[in-house]
Amino acid sequence: MKPRVGAVRYLNTKPLVHGLGDADTPFTLSFDYPSHLADQLSLGLLDVALIPSIEYFLGDGYRIITDACIGCLGPVWSVKIFFRVPPQQVQTLALDEGSRTSAALAKILLAERLGVRPRLQALPLGSDMRDCEADAILLIGDRAIHPPAIDAVEVWDLGETWVEWTGLPFVFAMWVARPGVATEAIAQHLMQARNSGLENLPEIAEREAANYQLTTSECFQYFHDNLHFTLGPQEKTALTRFYDYAVGLDLAPSGRTPIYDDCEIAR
Known part of the structure; x- marks a missing residue:
């Protein structure tokens, strides 16, 4: 075989x-x-x-x-956090279930850069982020490239955020x-x-x-x-x-x- x-x-x-x-x-x-x-x-x-x-x-x-x-060496385009409130005020974070690395990276960037450790909830594959009420939503892959319209006060491209913060890919x-x-x-x-x-x-x-x-x-x-x-x-x-x-x-x-x-x- x-x-x-x-x-x-x-x-x-x-x-x-x-x-x-x-x-x-x-x-x-x-x-x-x-x-x-x-x-x-x-x-x-x-x-x-x-x-x-x-x-x-x-x-x-x-x-x-x-x-x-x-x-990535900068903006990756397909891994993003959409913030409904300023990042420093995030209390709840919904994590796309598709990739665990992006979820870990989101937790690291929020904790190490801002001291923010929000309560976590799952965003199931195939679900509509407009139905999610979390303060911030992590999306990865193809649906991060074409996110539905929500009222986001800030968007982080996690590739870009990591590279700017660490100077590393x-x-x-x-x-x-x-x-x-x-x-x-x-x-x-x-x-x-x-x-x-x-x-x-x-x-x-x-x-x-x-x-x-x-x-x-x-x-x-x-x-x-x-x-x-x-x-x-x-x-x-x-x-x-x-x-x-x-x-x-x-x-x-x-x-x-x-x-x-x-x-x-x-x-």
């Missing part, structure tokens, strides 16, 4: 999986929400998955197997393997897919834009300007910084050291 690999179903993953799924792909590929992928990897239902970075630190014996990731998700999985062939294909995706961003944008109610130029700009797909030294430093903040807020266990396989870029 082929290894089982899970990828995020959002638009931001399209450049990472470009060309995968043909007869030469040495694994089966499925798509789901980031939080669901993390659960499936933990349960052994997947062998490798593109999981939220916070989930990497919650896993036992996980390995980061490629230098392909989903990150942010890494939202990485390709991670559970223990005991042979990953060399998988990793090579995943890195080659990312490299091919970066070389074909105009084609991917043209193909995908209408599916997400975007123009081709908006879609290309999202891929090219808002997202970052390489896990380099600065990104690894950023992961460690994020982890340290998460430990400080009891969002992750202490004593974890990231384990990177040979993550050189495949050319």
